[in-house]
Structure formats: C-alpha cells, structure tokens
Amino acid sequence: MVPYPQPYPTYLTTEVMIFLFLSSERRQALQNVLSKLGMEEHRSQKLRLKDVLQISPENAKSWTPESLGDLPWHFLRKIMALNGMARNTSLDYMAPDYQQRSEDKEELNTDDSISCLSDANAMNPLDVLCAVLLCSDSFLQQEILSKMSMCQFALPLLLPALDTPKCTLMLWAMRDIVKKWRPHSLAESRGFREESLVLTKMPTISFVRLGSCSFSKSKLLNDVLSPSQQHHDFFIHRDMDSGHVLRNVSDGLVEISWYFPGRRGNLDLFLEPVAVINLHGDIEPHWLKFGFLTNVSCSVFIFVESVSEKNYLLLSALKESATKYYFIFNIPTGISSETQTFCDKLISELKLNKSQLLVKDSSQNKAKFVKKLQNLLGCIMKSSPKKINIEDMAVIARELGIQVDEDCKACQTGSKWAREIAAEIKDTGKYKKAMFRLQGDPWKKLAKVEKELCQMRRQGGIPSEKYRSQLKAELSELRAQQNKCDLTDGMTPGHSPSLSFVS
Structure with a gap:
C-alpha cells in the first residue's frame, strides 16, 4: 500500500x-x-x-x-x-391543522411564520x-x-x-x-x-x-x-x-x-x-x-x-x-x-x-x-x-x-451462516426441492385449488355449495399434508450438524 x-x-x-x-x-x-x-x-x-x-x-x-x-x-x-x-x-408547514390554527387567528404571528421557514426547522x-x-x-x-x-x-x-x-x-x-x-x-x-x-x-x-x-x-x-x-x-x-x-x-x-x-x-x-x-x-x-x-x-x-x-x-x-x-x-x-x-x-x-x-x-x-x-x-x-x-x-x-x-460480530455470524449454507448447494434445483418442501408441486396444487374456489370454472353440473365444499375439503387435505412437513436443515441452520456453532 x-x-x-x-x-x-x-x-x-x-x-x-x-x-x-x-x-x-x-x-x-x-x-x-x-x-x-x-x-x-x-x-x-x-x-x-x-x-x-x-x-x-x-x-x-x-x-x-x-x-x-x-x-x-x-x-x-x-x-x-x-x-x-x-x-x-422539506416539511409541509401548511398542513391542515396548521391551516386551521391560522384561520382561527385574525393575524398570523410574524415571528412564528418566519421561524417555521428558517433553516433552524430544516435538516x-x-x-x-x-x-x-x-x-x-x-x-x-x-x-x-x-x-x-x-x-x-x-x-x-x-x-x-x-x-x-x-x-x-x-x-x-x-x-x-x-x-x-x-x-x-x-x-x-x-x-x-x-x-x-x-x-x-x-x-x-x-x-x-x-x-x-x-x-x-x-x-x-x-x-x-x-x-x-x-x-x-x-x-x-x-x-x-x-x-x-x-x-x-x-x-x-x-x-x-x-x-x-x-x-x-x-x-x-x-x-x-x-x-x-x-x-x-x-x-x-x-x-x-x-x-x-x-x-x-x-x-x-x-x-x-x-x-x-x-x-x-x-x-x-x-x-x-x-x-x-x-x-x-x-x-x-x-x-x-x-x-x-x-x-x-x-x-x-x-x-x-x-x-x-x-x-x-x-x-x-x-x-x-x-x-x-x-x-x-x-x-x-x-x-x-x-x-x-x-x-x-x-x-x-x-x-x-x-x-x-x-x-462486527453480527455480520461475521451472518456471513458464516451464508457460507455454510452455500457450501451445501451443489445443484440449485435439487437443493430447493429438498429444502423448500412446501414450495414446488404442493404449492402449485394449493394455488390451483384456491384459484378454482374463486372462479368455479370446472363446476359442471355439480351444485355450487356441494362443489365449494369439495374444494374446501381438498384445500384442507393439502394444508394437512403441508403441516406434516418438518422444517429442513436449510430452513433452520442452527439445528444443522454442520452449523452446530450457533448453539
């Protein structure tokens, strides 16, 4: 240097x-x-x-x-x-409450109005x-x-x-x-x-x-x-x-x-x-x-x-x-x-x-x-x-x-976590599928059912209330499947064996 x-x-x-x-x-x-x-x-x-x-x-x-x-x-x-x-x-000196106070007075105090516009009230x-x-x-x-x-x-x-x-x-x-x-x-x-x-x-x-x-x-x-x-x-x-x-x-x-x-x-x-x-x-x-x-x-x-x-x-x-x-x-x-x-x-x-x-x-x-x-x-x-x-x-x-x-300590810890997680990623697609289990196919199915619940395009001859109940039941089943999924190591770095330094 x-x-x-x-x-x-x-x-x-x-x-x-x-x-x-x-x-x-x-x-x-x-x-x-x-x-x-x-x-x-x-x-x-x-x-x-x-x-x-x-x-x-x-x-x-x-x-x-x-x-x-x-x-x-x-x-x-x-x-x-x-x-x-x-x-x-810039400050809005003529806000509604300020205008109302001005209307309530016959004359605006000159000293107050000047002080409002001075650099002392600016930053x-x-x-x-x-x-x-x-x-x-x-x-x-x-x-x-x-x-x-x-x-x-x-x-x-x-x-x-x-x-x-x-x-x-x-x-x-x-x-x-x-x-x-x-x-x-x-x-x-x-x-x-x-x-x-x-x-x-x-x-x-x-x-x-x-x-x-x-x-x-x-x-x-x-x-x-x-x-x-x-x-x-x-x-x-x-x-x-x-x-x-x-x-x-x-x-x-x-x-x-x-x-x-x-x-x-x-x-x-x-x-x-x-x-x-x-x-x-x-x-x-x-x-x-x-x-x-x-x-x-x-x-x-x-x-x-x-x-x-x-x-x-x-x-x-x-x-x-x-x-x-x-x-x-x-x-x-x-x-x-x-x-x-x-x-x-x-x-x-x-x-x-x-x-x-x-x-x-x-x-x-x-x-x-x-x-x-x-x-x-x-x-x-x-x-x-x-x-x-x-x-x-x-x-x-x-x-x-x-x-x-x-x-600083917080940045060093965050940086270390990021490096540890990134080191485990070899194939991005496979990693996302394994670690983010609630996304991908489960999330697509859930979104599809929610969309149909709003649009009701595939109802056919089924009565509306019955069809809606069927969709809600399917929605509940998908939610139940999601709730069975535990958090993966990628979502909880503190519980990962490779990141045991956190505990």
Missing part, C-alpha cells in the same frame, strides 16, 4: 487537542440531531428491518412530513417503496441519512443501501465517526447489491455481465475540495454522470430541497456512485464501468479519509478556488504519492496574485502537466466544461491499469485504522 500523504508538521503538534475538541463537538452535534429527529432511543436499541416493514394504517397513507421527527420515517417508507423523492426533507438530507444508518442494525442498513442503489442514489462509502472513534467503511451494507451491465466487448452480441457490486473491479476516481467553493462539486458530478437530456441527482447538492442547510453530522461523509454501460453505439458515456467517489466537506479536517481516497483511486480531482501558503504546504505533501492528481480551479472573479504565486510553486512541486490543470470561470459554457470532464475521465479509464473493488478497499481501510462494518 502506498503511504497516504501526511499533513505538514504544524498539524501534528496539535493533533490530540484537535481530536478531543472535534470529538466533543461531534458528540454534541449528534445528540442534537437525534433529539430533533426523535431517534434518541434507537441509538442503543437499533431499528430492525421488521420495524420498517410493519403494516399499519399509517403506512398505507400518503403523507408528507410536518415536523423534523417525521423525516426518518418518511425516508424509510419512501426508500422501501423505491420512491425517488425519499431524500426530500440536510445527508444528516437524516447518517442518523438513520446510525440507528439501524446491520441488516436494515443492507436493505436501505440496496434500495438506494435501485433508485440510483449515491451510497455512503465512509460513514463519519459519529458513535465510533473512527469512520466506518460500509462493506457489509453493500453485500446484497448485484449489478447487471453490458460491457463494450459484448455490445455486438447484446450480452450482459452480472456480478456482486462489492466484487466488481473497476477504475475509481475521487473528487474532493480544498477550502470553500462557490459552486457545487456534487452538482457538477451529477452532470458528468448523467447522459445528455437525462439529468439525475446521484449526489445530494446545495440546490436540492434542504441541500443548502448546514451539515451537522454528515460533514466528511464519503459517497460513491457508479456508471455502468448498458446502451448501444455512442449513447454510453463510458465504455466500461467506473466508480466515482465524492467527499462532502473540506479535505483539511478529513485528512485520513483523503489519504484513503488516494490509495483506492487511480486519479483524484481536487477543487480549489484559492491557494494560500497554508494550502500550498498541505498540497505539497502529495508529491510522495503515486496517485495522479488533477486540479480544477474555480475562478469566478479572476485569480489573485497570491493564488498565482502558490499555484506556480505547486505545479513545479507536483510536476503537473497542462492536462492536469482545469480552469472553470463564470464565462465558460457549462455543457462544454462537463463534456471536457467526461472526455478526461474516459482517457483516465483507458490509460490507468489500476482497478479495485469494495472488498479491496476494506483491506486498505483496515491498514489505515478505518473501521469496517463487516467486522
């Missing part, structure tokens, strides 16, 4: 103090967010999948959140239904996502990320250190995701390739920023990954609903999205799959995560708006890294003399060539800049031999001291 770039010495002298301060501040911010969302009890007693899938009159209603406490459940219900608006955290969608994942057990996390993938949302790769001393790589949470795509090599035969997402090796390109930036990096990435005239918001950005609200606990969240080819001819943006990683926040306070990205990526794009001496000292540490860096300079009002001076030093220090420097100014056409960036990514993918999957990333994360969710 290539050692990740170390910050300059002045950071090391105050590292412990900064860590203690940030840890205390982070814990307080988390407490405030969970309190507003009404999720404090689930910090220790995690939400489970069955809690979300419970059927109740509330689940059947189509409702919009009216308070911050509604946001987690709004997200969970919408994402389980594969609703593309699941990440929307960034990324904060809601982080809070929900923190309060969910590992299996619910897996289901959430699987549904988010189906909605083509960017997935959390590194969850910020909220309840843990280190950030967490979400490997187990992505285990259930399978992707299907058509590589360029199979375009003529119209074949497809299907593989588990965490096992698929592909070029990985990361995007980060240093300092503040007047335009949205995430929004630009959405444009880069979206086909022409088919815009999709993979990453949450500041121009989305509540996307401008200050991030309280999700600053430093690392998200990952993918592009998989599946069209024909020149309609694909890229000919092969590519992973795009986006670090939310400044790299300066998230140097460990940035170091992780330099190790897993074939190229890293750094967005900068100005370069001070402090920034120069930080970026000059990258000269020891083998990763290729690209700089996107955003210059809305022209470049300052200080920025120009340190940029020249940086170009010399890192031995950057012209292709590694991109300038974005206010006069530049947005579509042309996006096309230029797409072409550059295509060239990087062709020229770089480095390909990596999520499992490989987990190895690097452990070496850097980053936690991996799959290392």
Whole structure:
C-alpha cells in the first residue's frame, strides 16, 4: 500500500487537542440531531428491518412530513417503496391543522411564520441519512443501501465517526447489491455481465475540495454522470430541497456512485464501468479519509478556488504519492496574485502537466466544461491499469485504522451462516426441492385449488355449495399434508450438524 500523504508538521503538534475538541463537538452535534429527529432511543436499541416493514394504517397513507421527527420515517417508507423523492426533507408547514390554527387567528404571528421557514426547522438530507444508518442494525442498513442503489442514489462509502472513534467503511451494507451491465466487448452480441457490486473491479476516481467553493462539486458530478437530456441527482447538492442547510453530522461523509454501460453505439458515456467517489466537506479536517481516497483511486480531482501558503504546504505533501492528481480551479472573479504565486510553486512541486490543470470561470459554457470532464475521465479509464473493488478497499481501510462494518460480530455470524449454507448447494434445483418442501408441486396444487374456489370454472353440473365444499375439503387435505412437513436443515441452520456453532 502506498503511504497516504501526511499533513505538514504544524498539524501534528496539535493533533490530540484537535481530536478531543472535534470529538466533543461531534458528540454534541449528534445528540442534537437525534433529539430533533426523535431517534434518541434507537441509538442503543437499533431499528430492525421488521420495524420498517410493519403494516399499519399509517403506512398505507400518503403523507408528507410536518415536523423534523417525521423525516426518518418518511425516508424509510419512501426508500422501501423505491420512491425517488425519499431524500426530500422539506416539511409541509401548511398542513391542515396548521391551516386551521391560522384561520382561527385574525393575524398570523410574524415571528412564528418566519421561524417555521428558517433553516433552524430544516435538516440536510445527508444528516437524516447518517442518523438513520446510525440507528439501524446491520441488516436494515443492507436493505436501505440496496434500495438506494435501485433508485440510483449515491451510497455512503465512509460513514463519519459519529458513535465510533473512527469512520466506518460500509462493506457489509453493500453485500446484497448485484449489478447487471453490458460491457463494450459484448455490445455486438447484446450480452450482459452480472456480478456482486462489492466484487466488481473497476477504475475509481475521487473528487474532493480544498477550502470553500462557490459552486457545487456534487452538482457538477451529477452532470458528468448523467447522459445528455437525462439529468439525475446521484449526489445530494446545495440546490436540492434542504441541500443548502448546514451539515451537522454528515460533514466528511464519503459517497460513491457508479456508471455502468448498458446502451448501444455512442449513447454510453463510458465504455466500461467506473466508480466515482465524492467527499462532502473540506479535505483539511478529513485528512485520513483523503489519504484513503488516494490509495483506492487511480486519479483524484481536487477543487480549489484559492491557494494560500497554508494550502500550498498541505498540497505539497502529495508529491510522495503515486496517485495522479488533477486540479480544477474555480475562478469566478479572476485569480489573485497570491493564488498565482502558490499555484506556480505547486505545479513545479507536483510536476503537473497542462492536462492536469482545469480552469472553470463564470464565462465558460457549462455543457462544454462537463463534456471536457467526461472526455478526461474516459482517457483516465483507458490509460490507468489500476482497478479495485469494495472488498479491496476494506483491506486498505483496515491498514489505515478505518473501521469496517463487516467486522462486527453480527455480520461475521451472518456471513458464516451464508457460507455454510452455500457450501451445501451443489445443484440449485435439487437443493430447493429438498429444502423448500412446501414450495414446488404442493404449492402449485394449493394455488390451483384456491384459484378454482374463486372462479368455479370446472363446476359442471355439480351444485355450487356441494362443489365449494369439495374444494374446501381438498384445500384442507393439502394444508394437512403441508403441516406434516418438518422444517429442513436449510430452513433452520442452527439445528444443522454442520452449523452446530450457533448453539
């Protein structure tokens, strides 16, 4: 593993103090967010999948959140239904009860109406996502990320250190995701390739920023990954609903999205799959995560708006890294003399060539800049031999001291059960017939009788009540046969001799 770039010495002298301060501040911010969302009890007693899938009159209603406490459940219900608006955290301030209260008063209190519309009563969608994942057990996390993938949302790769001393790589949470795509090599035969997402090796390109930036990096990435005239918001950005609200606990969240080819001819943006990683926040306070990205990526794009001496000292540490860096300079009002001076030093220090420097100014056409960036990514993918999957990333994360969710006891036990069961499967058809005895022929016969009981198509000259009684008797006989079947080892792994470790 290539050692990740170390910050300059002045950071090391105050590292412990900064860590203690940030840890205390982070814990307080988390407490405030969970309190507003009404999720404090689930910090220790995690939400489970069955809690979300419970059927109740509330689940059947189509409702919009009216308070911050509604946001987690709004997200969970919408994402389980594969609703593309699941990440929307806008509150319905003009709910019926609110309207009724307004009508009962001759004048609406101005202070109250303004406070309702202020950012104090809003929450960034990324904060809601982080809070929900923190309060969910590992299996619910897996289901959430699987549904988010189906909605083509960017997935959390590194969850910020909220309840843990280190950030967490979400490997187990992505285990259930399978992707299907058509590589360029199979375009003529119209074949497809299907593989588990965490096992698929592909070029990985990361995007980060240093300092503040007047335009949205995430929004630009959405444009880069979206086909022409088919815009999709993979990453949450500041121009989305509540996307401008200050991030309280999700600053430093690392998200990952993918592009998989599946069209024909020149309609694909890229000919092969590519992973795009986006670090939310400044790299300066998230140097460990940035170091992780330099190790897993074939190229890293750094967005900068100005370069001070402090920034120069930080970026000059990258000269020891083998990763290729690209700089996107955003210059809305022209470049300052200080920025120009340190940029020249940086170009010399890192031995950057012209292709590694991109300038974005206010006069530049947005579509042309996006096309230029797409072409550059295509060239990087062709020229770089480095390909990596999520499992490989987990190895690097452990070496850097980053936690991996799959290392917890519950995930390890579940993974062991799955491996034990899979080892027994030689022929899928025969295994299903032997282990799932209530399915197959018994289930077909039962379904056929139930269907006839509803349709009564084969009644003939038999009186209706007599025919119905015959069908019910046949139905009862089939149910009795099913009840005689004991649970097989495949249905009860804890009772299987090969899985005796459970007891």
